[in-house]
Amino acid sequence: xxxxxxxxxxxxxxxxxxxxxxxxxxxxxxxxxxxxxxxxxxxxxxxxxxxxxxxxxxxxxxxxxxxxxxxxxxxxxxxxxxxxxxxxxxxxxxxxxxxxxxxxxxxxxxxxxxxxxxxxxxxxxxxxxxxxxxxxxxxxxxxxxxxxxxxxxxxxxxxxxxxxxxxxxxxxxxxxxxxxxxxxxxxxxxxxxxxxxxxxxxxxxxxxxxxxxxxxxxxxxxxxx
Numbered sequence: 441x442x443x444x445x446x447x448x449x450x451x452x453x454x455x456x457x458x459x460x461x462x463x464x465x466x467x468x469x470x471x472x473x474x475x476x477x478x479x480x481x482x483x484x485x486x487x488x489x490x491x492x493x494x495x496x497x498x499x500x501x502x503x504x505x506x507x508x509x510x511x512x513x514x515x516x517x518x519x520x521x522x523x524x525x526x527x528x529x530x531x532x533x534x535x536x537x538x539x540x541x542x543x544x545x546x547x548x549x550x551x552x553x554x555x556x557x558x559x560x561x562x563x564x565x566x567x568x569x570x571x572x573x574x575x576x577x578x579x580x581x582x583x584x585x586x587x588x589x590x591x592x593x594x595x596x597x598x599x600x601x602x603x604x605x606x607x608x609x610x611x612x613x614x615x616x617x618x619x620x621x622x623x624x625x626x627x628x629x630x631x632x633x634x635x636x637x638x639x640x641x642x643x644x645x646x647x648x649x650x651x652x653x654x655x656x657x658x659x660x661x662x663x664x665x
Contacts, residue, residue, distance in 0.1 A: 447503050447504050447506070447507035448503070448506075448507060448568045450511050450535040452507065452511075453507055453508075453511035453512055454511075454533055456512075457512065457531055457533060458533070463508075463512055463531065464482060464493065464495070464497065464512065464513065464516065464531065465482075465493075465495035465496065465497055465658060466495070466496075466497055466654055466655070466658060467497065467498050467653075467654040467655070470651070471498060471499075471500055472650060473498055473606070473643055473644065473650050473653055473654075474644060475605070475644060476500075476501050476502075477498050477499065477500065477501070478498070478499050478501070478502055478504075478505035478579075478602050478603065478604065479496065479497070479498045479499075479602070479603040479606065479609065479654070480496070480497050480498070480499065480505060480508065480509075480513075480600065480601070480602050480603070481494075481495070481496050481599075481600070481601045481603070481612070481657075481664065481665075482494060482495065482497075482513055482599065482600050482601075483591075483597070483598065483599035483600070483663070483664075483665035484516065484517055484520050484529070484598055484599075485595075485596065485597050485598075485665075486520055486521070486595075486596050487595045487596065488595065488596065489520070489527060489528070489529075491520055491528070491529045492663070493516075493529055494599075494662055494663050494664075494665060495657075495658045495662050496654050496657040496658050496661075496662075497654065498653075498654050502572055502575045502576060502579070503568070503575070505579065505602060506564055506567065506568060506575060506579065509564055509579070509582070509600070509602075510536065510561055510564045510565055511535065511536075512531060513600060514536055514557065514560075514561050514564075515531065515532045515534065515535065515536050515539045516529070516530070516531045516532065517557070517590075517598045517600075518536065518539050518540065518543070518554065518557055519532050519539055519543065520598075521553070521554075521557075521590070521596070521598060522540075522543045522544075522551065522553075522554050523542075523543040536558070536561050537558075540554060540558060553589065553590070556589055557586075557590075560582055560585060560586055563578060563581075563582065564578065564579070564582055566578075567579070576604060579602050580602070580604075583600055583601055583602055586598070586599075586600055587599055587600065587601075591665065597665070599665035606640040606641070606643045606644070606653075607637075607640050607641060609636075609640050609657070610633070610636055610637050610640050612664070613625065613629070613633075613636065613661060613664065614633060629660045629661050630660055631660050636660075639653065639656065
């Protein structure tokens with residue numbers, strides 16, 4: 441039986457996971473970044489397990505970004521968060537529901553945080569049938585709710601942010617930073633805010649910036665959560 445393989449389906453992403461060096465981070469397919477290209481920043485931290493995974497990626501359109509969130513990021517986040525007997529960082533070659541079944545096997549009940557993550561994942565899956573504007577609304581709401589729930593503990597936390605426009609990245613980097621601390625930020629990212637803003641404003645038109653944009657973000661701002 442032929443298995444359906446598109447961005448809305450696990451089999452598409454299973455193949456990409458198998459054939460990718462690091463599907464969570466970067467721009468492996470070297471897609472051209474356009475105004476339709478979502479840019480995603482993710483962070484996964486578990487100090488007890490010795491796990492820190494964070495960085496930037498870009499995706500052709502909002503549908504691909506949705507698939508990435510539901511079939512790559514969330515299963516990896518769930519496995520790191522919920523499977524306390526699994527050491528090391530892994531991206532499961534299983535869909536979200538299968539990962540839940542495996543990590544809750546033998547438990548009397550499903551932990552509240554895993555239920556919450558499952559509910560968030562179901563909302564993302566349901567949004568595939570919506571129009572582009574509504575998909576973005578769902579994704580933005582997902583990021584806000586997900587971070588409110590899982591980005592609270594300095595020892596163990598998860599984070600995700602999806603950018604609709606490259607200019608939003610500057611606001612993300614300098615959010616809640618007072619002017620007198622801008623120099624500290626610039627030293628940390630080894631780049632002036634002015635140059636970061638120039639890069640973000642010109643990524644769509646300047647060929648070299650477009651080609652190296654995600655690489656630059658991963659070099660300069662790999663850990664920002």
